[in-house]
Amino acid sequence: MRTWNDYKEHVAAVDPDIAKDIREAEAMSAIVKAMVEQRNAMGLSQRELAARCGIPQSSVARIESFKTMPNLDTLLKIFQQLGLKLTISAA
Template sequence: MRTWADYKNHVKAVSEEERRNMEEIEEVSDIVSSIIQRRQELGISQRALAERCGIPQSSVARIETLKTTPKLDTLVKLMQALNLKLQVSAVG
């Protein structure tokens, strides 16, 4: 089985496009990890979070397992329900 580090090294060696794809996946993963961590800190179930956001529990599960990428409006709903704030800043 390959590790995440092995995969990152492989992608860096393959192409610029794959490298960008990996960076996008990492960004989404970081955001989703923050959502999961906050939900667990607050002791909120996926079902309760979904109800607060007006979305199906299955959508929360798919987002948390990275099976789907949330649309911006869904992401904002999730973050507001968890008292999180999305901030955008320039890189570099």
């Protein structure tokens, strides 16, 4: 195996449960990446975003560092303040 994608394909073929975990982690990573990129593009600090959302700055920091998984309510508050839209589809 030479790349991460090669490894993911191998794991998916061997263990569907781990493959599912990898897909979920990548989906969460894409959500957080969009959040951080938009916050930075808007010139907002974590503290400023948190104040707009009515949540502690530490919550934003934990989400952005993947130390916690936000609940849907918190995620929607953040996305609304950033002008982002969350789209969910069934796989």
